[in-house]
Amino acid sequence: MREAENVIVADQLTKKFGDFTAVDAISFKVKKGEIFGFLGANGAGKTTAMKMLIGISKPSSGTATVAGFDVYTQTEAIKKNIGYMSQKFALYDDLTVKENITFFGGIYGLPRKKIKEKREELISQLGLENISNKLVGSLPLGWKQKLSFSVSLLHEPKIVFLDEPTGGVDPITRRHFWEMIYKAANQGTTIFVTTHYMDEAEYCDRVSIMVEGKIEALETPKKLKEQFNVASMNDVFLKLARNIE
């Protein structure tokens, strides 16, 4: 089988804020259709690294391409080809489910007919038929997260960036959420997900672990566990963090 193409390539990517190096020369490649876990403690530089990849923060040095476009010069093209869901729930509470979908479809420039199609499809998939005219603010958090994820896929992006998408959600909803992620990945969408739930790391095809701005490990969860000779990703993470100290 032919080697799948790389959709994200980062080489020595670095971000400095004054004297502080938030992201220190990280290099990695992500393949098409892969679920790539981007792990690290709070403040390890995950979000900063992600911001460079999605084109809202300029790297200090190094190179990277996302969906084949350069993060320095082609941010507009990158933005058209990616979806993004942040750790804060980010739909509009004072708009209805339908209005939210229409709005986000609109800012990605989808034609009206397409938006309508997608909207019906999405609402029936999520089972929101009865409440599609309710304000999003009145929905339970779990439904909001799922809706938010679906909205980030609305324009059929090549890559979806998820920044701690399951923060504050109960285990059952998290399970459902991951089912949705798998489904999207099976359809060829690349998933780039940050998390600090180590059990979620087990669901990823490959994970990278960032400690103090550097990538200290990058492998499949299985190989990482073998390498560190432990039973769970949680232990991998703890061992790694201790070694650094």
Place this chain on the structure above:
Amino acid sequence: MKRFIGFIKKEFYHIFRDRRSLFILFGMPIAQILLFGFAITNEINNVDIAILDHSKDATTEEIINKISASKYFTIKQMIANEAEIEPAFKKGKIKAVLNFEKDFSKNLIKNQNATIQIITDATDPNTANSITNYINAILQNYRQSENKAIQIEYQIIPQTRMVYNPELKSVFMFVPGVMTIILMLVSAMMTSISITREKELGTMEILLVSPLKPFQVIIGKVVPYIFLSVINAIVIVVLSIFIFKMPVQGSLFLLGLESVLFIITSLALGILISTISKTQQAAMMISLMGLMLPVILLSGFIFPVSSMPVPLQIISNIIPAKWFIIILKGIMLKGVGMAFIWKETLILIGMTLFFTGLSVKKYKIRLE
């Protein structure tokens, strides 16, 4: 363009579904204009006064008649002696007492000189001042009419004429001020709050990751407020014309144009505020403390700039509202055209460009 319309539609949903912002947008302007127009006034009307007349002769009677004939004063009480003055004030109704000296008429003829004591209740200094001025004016008037009969060798008769607001209606002064405050508040505060709200909720990040360009996001947020502010300006002008008989001597078109300019200046300020504040609360505090207070105190809205200490006069120059009030007064009361207010207009345009440039710079730094 279609993206843009969708964006603006969303912005209107936000505004119309939030009762608080609806109230600030439409309730407040009307409440303020009525409040300032009716409740706050420097004029005096039917003020109750008392008379203590020690002479009771032809001259004093004539003066008293003149005073009671004016619509400004009502003679409520005749007082017999000095001891009754204090109790009259203390009851609270009487705002001034006129005390004619003994032998008023006789002194006037013999010495060309007679004394009236005007005692006013200065618990409210503004009213006390106005009362004194009005009574003086009536006395002056009386003296002039008398002097016509007796020829004095030379005299100076000042003829005062108040132009542009001959009746000294205070509402003429308040309307431009209130209009300025409301446009400033709606434009600057509401936009800065609505932009910081997106930041707080995290939706700003989503918008910045979308193919919309940052300036499109900002313009999309601002356009609805331009529209609503223009409606507000129209409501204020209509209210003041029909309820307070405020004249608009100059061109309505020019008035509209200048108002749009000031709205844009305020929006630019609002955007600037939103780039330096992280939360809605901060944006609101900066708008209220940083904009409202200077506008009320230093713009010449209530206190004339020319009687301020020099340092404050210099500071007042950097307040956009000051220039807009000058423009408004010029157009509404004096009926001047662009030839007289081009300087103020240029200053406002300059300020708008400055604020916009500064916001763009701040914005870029944030994105770095």
